[in-house]
Amino acid sequence: MPKVVFLHPDLGIGGAERAVIDAALALNSQGHEVEFVTAHHDPKHCFQETRDGNFKVTVAGDWLPRHILGRMYAVCAYVRMIYAAIYLVFFSKKPADIIFCDQISACLPILKFSPAKTLFYCHFPDMLLAKRNSFLKRIYRAPIDWVEEWTTGMADVVLVNSKFTASVFKETFTSLSKLEPAVLYPVSDFSAFNKPIDDSGESFIPAHKNLVFLSINRYERKKNLALAIQAFGQLKDKLSKAVGDSTHLIMAGGYDERVTENVEHYLELRRLCDKLSINDDVTFLRSISDAEKRNLLDKCDCLLYTPDREHFGIVPIEAMYMKCPVIACNSGGPLETVVDGKTGYLREGRPDQFAEAMEKIVSDPKQTKTFGENGRKHIMDKFSFKTYTDQLNSVISDLMKKP
Template identity: 80%
Template sequence: MVKVVFLHPDLGIGGAERAVVDAALALKSRGHKVEFVTAHHDPNHCFQETKDGNFTVTVAGDWLPRNIFGRFYAVCAYIRMVYAAIYLVLFSDICYDIIFCDQISACLPILRCSSAKVLFYCHFPDMLLAKHDSLLKRIYRAPLDLLEEWTTGLAHVVLVNSKFTASVFKKTFRSLSSCEPAVLYPIPDFSAFQKPVAQPTDDLIPSNKKLIFLSINRYERKKNLALAIQAFGQLKDKISKSQGDGIHLVMAGGYDERVTENKEHYLELHHLCEKFGVTDDVTFLRSFSDAQKLTLLQYCHCLLYTPDNEHFGIVPIEAMYMRCPVIACKSGGPLETVVDGKTGFLREGRPDQFAEAMERFVDDPKLGKSLGENGRKHVEQKFSFKTFTDQLDEVITDLVK
């Protein structure tokens, strides 16, 4: 048995959070002792496994600010993570052999002061996610970018979530040429997807619609959610009125009242629906439950996955497992997960391209079923939770030898 502690900045609801929770579940299934330390954990806005007794979750540093007058989010996030690391290493009574850290590497110098081995999971270089579009922002980001590169190299092992991220890692962190990150696809535990799925209510999926398109992503501008609405609007213009009356779009996304961008972007998307005249044909859901997510994936006919150059993207994997075809941007992680023409369609991130692929489902009602069956087989063959568990277990046990 290896004692593993996960250090994560915010145990909310998102792809990174889902990845670390699934990693923890995988290690626990192999008999390892697992717990979490985080700077924030809200039982009303988190994954079920972090509040139902599966894991011990310790919160350290939630009193620290998330921003300063609406600015300096990155610096505040780094400070909160460093504080959590100091608590873990110097003041907690948690016993651990390995520290599994992700997202923010600035705390690694503190973690290296312990006798534990440090594993860093790089979802994507933070410096590439941050904006550098003004002189002040470039000045602000310069020391943070240098800090990220240096501290990432302090990990005993670095894992990345896709071959795409591995290639970006090498191009971005040029001083870490000797560091060869291993690819570990963050595959969910699909046992949770085999529970009985509730029938959808009209406030979730309208019963009077024949074809339901679905978007699942956080309400953040970088997720390119506007593309789904723009493509849906173009599709409505292309097809007949009778066909258009039978289609609907569900926009389901992670939403946190503490995050200004979530609130702003939610309103922006509503305004976009008004612009395209599709307000009555779009349902917005915020911070839905796991049960609602399963219902959406079970009863919607096609997932629209809009992020461009997304480093991996767990939602397409989940959708295909639930026999829901995927239309995704032809870049980043979906190139490794979605098979064009077989489990869905890969298109350029343009409304006309997405609308063209969506129209295929309107013209051929049987298309979704055939692509959905292919998607389920594809996931079972290439993205099994057992393979994910075996690989992570091997990394963990090798680290403590």
């Protein structure tokens, strides 16, 4: 079986990290030798599979700066990833047969010096995520965007995480019009979700709260987390005092003290709760463990998924598997995963729209339970880990046959 090495910028806690770890689990289950090379890995801030010995993890280039005086994050990320690629190609003891690279394509020219075949997994074009709110920012991003497009086309195979991302890929990388990326939904290994649920999540929920909404996402502004808080505030205004007092919101997500935006946005959200006078009705959790996430999804009544035009979104998949209804924005990946009126609700990304859907959850517990049952069946039918494993294994086998 071929050796597959995953080259990833930062093995922390996030959707991209979860996606590559699940890909590694899928390939490992088929007998492939799998390991990771990354520019950063903190055993205190990572998914369990990368610290419990399941996979070999090699860190290369963590001494390189993440930014220069609070600026040039993208350039530094490129340099760190290129350094990790140099280590992988020229200094690793056993060469790889397949290199699975994601997020940053700038390292692909270096990988061409290796006899290994290259697979690039595009979560979303980075150039569309970057801000260009000044003339200098536009000048700064221009060469970075060009490098991203040019190097993405150097991969032997390109995968994307949804049909939505595939369409954006074609619209964005116009010079790669002949390249047809294949869609591989990043489906989780649900075996961990089948473990017995303990009571570790109950301490997060005040005893007098009967209905709990949950948001799980990194503390980043692009995740639109304020929408959940604003919608919850509007919902509280609509409900009677008795029902409102028994309703709660939990904000949980990835948080890294090294990332300035994580720290700033967390404080912004706390101030928003204070402004809306809902501090006692909102619990903030940072960098929860897999077990805590599983328990929260089991005990909470509805997931609020707030990113707009999200390229895929693995958390709604996990929530539906745990029979937790989902309210999400009617754009991007959730259009392919959440069935409106059957497994939850799809709404415009406005507080009043989310609050209206949340009120339906509050007012009809029987329908909420039906949504949960529908969600589990939907995931088992459309997003099983076996189907995902077979598809990814087929991609690897076909890639190995390429001359």
